[in-house]
Amino acid sequence: xxxxxxxxxxxxxxxxxxxxxxxxxxxxxxxxxxxxxxxxxxxxxxxxxxxxxxxxxxxxxxxxxxxxxxxxxxxxxxxxxxxxxxxxxxxxxxxxxxxxxxxxxxxxxxxxxxxxxxxxxxxxxxxxxxxxxxxxxxx
Amino acid sequence: xxxxxxxxxxxxxxxxxxxxxxxxxxxxxxxxxxxxxxxxxxxxxxxxxxxxxxxxxxxxxxxxxxxxxxxxxxxxxxxxxxxxxxxxxxxxxxxxxxxxxxxxxxxxxxxxxxxxxxxxxxxxxxxxxxxxxxxxxxxxxxxxxxxxxxxxxxxxxxxxxxxxxxxxxxxxxxxxxxxxxxxxxxxxxxxxxxxxxxxxxxxxxxxxxxxxxxxxxxxxxxxxxxxxxxxxxxxxxxxxxxxxxxxxxxxxxxxxxxxxxxxxxxxxxxxxxxxxxxxxxxxxxxxxxxxxxxxxxxxxxxxxxxxxxxxxxxxxxxxxxxxxxxxxxxxxxxxxxxxxxxxxxxxxxxxxxxxxxxxxxxxxxxxxxxxxxxxxxxxxxxxxxxxxxxxxxxxxxxxx
Ligand code: SF4
Numbered sequence: 001x002x003x004x005x006x007x008x009x010x011x012x013x014x015x016x017x018x019x020x021x022x023x024x025x026x027x028x029x030x031x032x033x034x035x036x037x038x039x040x041x042x043x044x045x046x047x048x049x050x051x052x053x054x055x056x057x058x059x060x061x062x063x064x065x066x067x068x069x070x071x072x073x074x075x076x077x078x079x080x081x082x083x084x085x086x087x088x089x090x091x092x093x094x095x096x097x098x099x100x101x102x103x104x105x106x107x108x109x110x111x112x113x114x115x116x117x118x119x120x121x122x123x124x125x126x127x128x129x130x131x132x133x134x135x136x137x138x139x
Numbered sequence: 140x141x142x143x144x145x146x147x148x149x150x151x152x153x154x155x156x157x158x159x160x161x162x163x164x165x166x167x168x169x170x171x172x173x174x175x176x177x178x179x180x181x182x183x184x185x186x187x188x189x190x191x192x193x194x195x196x197x198x199x200x201x202x203x204x205x206x207x208x209x210x211x212x213x214x215x216x217x218x219x220x221x222x223x224x225x226x227x228x229x230x231x232x233x234x235x236x237x238x239x240x241x242x243x244x245x246x247x248x249x250x251x252x253x254x255x256x257x258x259x260x261x262x263x264x265x266x267x268x269x270x271x272x273x274x275x276x277x278x279x280x281x282x283x284x285x286x287x288x289x290x291x292x293x294x295x296x297x298x299x300x301x302x303x304x305x306x307x308x309x310x311x312x313x314x315x316x317x318x319x320x321x322x323x324x325x326x327x328x329x330x331x332x333x334x335x336x337x338x339x340x341x342x343x344x345x346x347x348x349x350x351x352x353x354x355x356x357x358x359x360x361x362x363x364x365x366x367x368x369x370x371x372x373x374x375x376x377x378x379x380x381x382x383x384x385x386x387x388x389x390x391x392x393x394x395x396x397x398x399x400x401x402x403x404x405x406x407x408x409x410x411x412x413x414x415x416x417x418x419x420x421x422x423x424x425x426x427x428x429x430x431x432x433x434x435x436x437x438x439x440x441x442x443x444x445x446x447x448x449x450x451x452x453x454x455x456x457x458x459x460x461x462x463x464x465x466x467x468x469x470x471x472x473x474x475x476x477x478x479x480x481x482x483x484x485x486x487x488x489x490x491x492x493x494x495x496x497x498x499x500x501x502x503x504x505x506x507x508x509x510x511x512x513x514x515x516x517x518x519x520x521x522x523x524x525x526x527x528x529x530x531x532x533x534x535x536x537x538x539x
Contacts, residue, residue: 022178026203026284029247033273036250036266067177097197100188101181122203122284 010056010082011136013045017055017079021072022104023062026122027089031059034125041129044136052078057135059128063091063104064111076112086131087114090121163479171474173467186457191217191291191426194454198444199285201459204247206285207240208437209459212444214289215370216433220426220448221291229293229418230372235409236279236288238402242313243272244438245395245402248487249320252392255484256333261323268316275306293419303410314403321396325389334389338473338485341386350469351462352440353398356382357390364436378405388484425452437462 020028034041035048049055052075064072076083087108090096095106108114115138118131162170182201186194195217199210211233218225225233246269253261273283279298280286288294298306324330340350345358355362363380365373381397383390428450435442440462447456473485 020178022180024200024203024206026200026206029203030284033266033270036270037263038267038270062178063180065177065179067179071177097200098180098182098185101185103179103181121200124283 007139011139013047014056014084014132014136015047015049015054016057016059016086017049017052017075019058019060019072019075021060021062021068021092021108022065023089023091027061027091030122030125031061031088031128034128039125039129041132044132046132052076053080055079056082057084057086057132058112059086059088060108060114061088061092062108063095063098063106064108066103066105069105069111072108072111084115084135085112086116086118086128086135088118088123088128088131090119093117093119096121161474161479161482166478168474168477168479168482171471173471183457183459186454188453190452191221191422191454194457195289195291196285196287198457198459199287199289202461203284204244205240205437205439205442205462207236207288208435208442209444209461210287210289211237212433212435212437212442213446213457214291215435216431216444216446217291217426218422219431219433220429220446221422222427223292223420223422225293226417226420227372227414228297228416229420231409231413232279232294232296232298232418233289234371234373234376235406236276236286236294238406238409239272239276239279240286241402241438242399243269243276245399246272248395248438249324249392251487252334252388252484253330255487256330258330258333261320261330265320268313271309271313275309278302278305290419291422293417295419297418303413307407307410310403310406314400317396317399317403321393321400324392324396331389334392334484335385335387337388337481338477339387340469340473344472345386345469348468348472349465350440351465352437353391353394354440354466354469356380357394358386359384362441364434364441368434370433370435372409376405376408425450439463440465 018028018031033039035046052058056079058076058079060072062068076085085108087093091098092108092114095101095104098104099106105111116131116135118127120127123131160172160174161168162172182197186197189197195210195213198213199206201209214233246265250262250265250269253259253265276286277283279302280288280296288296340348340354340358342358342360344350345355345360350358350360351362359382361380361382364370365378366380378401381394381401383394385393426448428448430445430447433444433446435444442462443460445456445458445460446454449455470485474482477485
């Protein structure tokens with residue numbers, strides 16, 4: 001019973017933390033655009049939180065620069081369990097145009113486990129929406 | 140008692156990773172230090188291994204908000220090296236997208252400023268209207284953010300008559316909305332009260348710290364590359380440089396809204412006088428050897444690309460000076476004597492684009508070198524201290 005209640009509340013209000021690990025900003029503005037009236041991710045109970053300690057889902061973008069690697073791991077560890085990671089954009093999946101550069105690791109999954117990948121450069125807000133819905137469906 | 144507070148790199152007020160280190164006494168900020176490099180992706184080095192056409196798409200991805208600025212600056216420079224001139228219609232379409240980008244960027248900023256000032260409904264309203272601009276951009280180019288419309292020698296896509304009238308209709312809608320925001324932004328007492336007087340930057344400081352773009356214009360420095368050194372078609376388009384004399388965040392807001400209105404005028408002019416003809420000319424395979432500096436007025440200020448060609452199909456060196464870099468020194472001046480609670484607002488007011496500013500390895504050098512006019516010794520000390528600290532922390536794990 002309690003388990004079902006927890007599961008229900010988890011699906012009904014996933015709070016997200018938006019984390020830029022060296023992205024070019026386009027994916028980030030599309031994530032914010034997904035939260036604004038046209039696409040309105042908030043109607044699914046999604047709320048953008050400011051600290052990892054309040055978040056359930058990390059929405060990450062960017063190819064992970066060497067400077068951000070340790071911070072990314074730290075933020076992942078600060079997020080309470082159970083936690084999920086959505087990688088937004090081609091960068092977060094494989095490094096996109098920066099692949100081969102000396103300062104990037106080439107994808108979020110090189111550093112932390114990823115649950116959902118949203119492709120696109122940048123990913124459209126509708127695609128991000130779809131990614132989040134798929135994640136909720138998986139729970 | 141002075142206390143140091145670190146802010147960032149991941150912090151609710153900042154959308155991109157950047158570290159700030161504030162020395163505060165009570166509520167008042169005494170000193171500020173920026174810690175950069177979290178977003179450094181090595182774009183300039185990558186550019187040396189790509190051909191000119193590939194580099195158009197790479198420079199576009201320096202920054203997602205002013206993507207067209209970077210690719211246009213690069214294309215302008217490359218076209219001189221290739222010794223070609225894009226046809227009139229191609230230029231009109233290129234700068235039409237430029238102005239659309241300026242509108243989308245300024246509306247985005249306006250929303251963020253509303254959000255930082257605690258006026259969230261304003262944020263939501265502005266972003267809803269911004270979607271109209273995104274629709275126009277998608278209609279012209281096929282993508283919402285990275286338009287990829289430039290090519291060396293012109294643009295890749297043409298627009299037809301139906302699209303032209305559609306854009307003009309949508310511009311009328313946008314103009315009405317923007318006038319409403321201008322009215323709201325300058326008369327709503329709580330909003331004005333929050334913005335007025337915050338982040339003061341005097342005209343002299345703006346000049347000596349080399350502020351660029353709306354930050355400089357809000358301090359009454361009429362600095363705009365489109366007027367000072369017209370590129371492309373800007374010498375034939377009528378428009379005004381918008382300035383404000385309040386030197387604070389309110390001034391920066393007003394300057395941006397006025398610029399958006401100017402952009403509508405420019406776009407209407409471009410669409411009504413759109414010449415017929417081809418949109419691009421074919422570029423030769425290789426450019427002439429040589430070097431070129433290309434300037435462009437991006438939404439955030441002056442953007443400079445330096446391209447060096449050695450006659451092969453890849454540039455030998457690409458150097459990018461993004462507008463945000465020019466504004467860092469001014470930001471530190473603005474933060475001083477301010478309150479902690481104003482940090483997000485002041486920082487947001489230069490419309491920082493960290494990913495723009497962080498592709499070059501010499502970032503630290505250029506920072507300590509730039510403000511030498513004012514406080515050379517002070518900044519030298521700061522930079523030295525930081526270098527000492529950073530060298531220990533630097534990630535030593537290099538490839539190979
Ligand atoms: S996937 Fe594309 S749009 Fe997204 S951060 Fe990377 S380069 Fe930018």
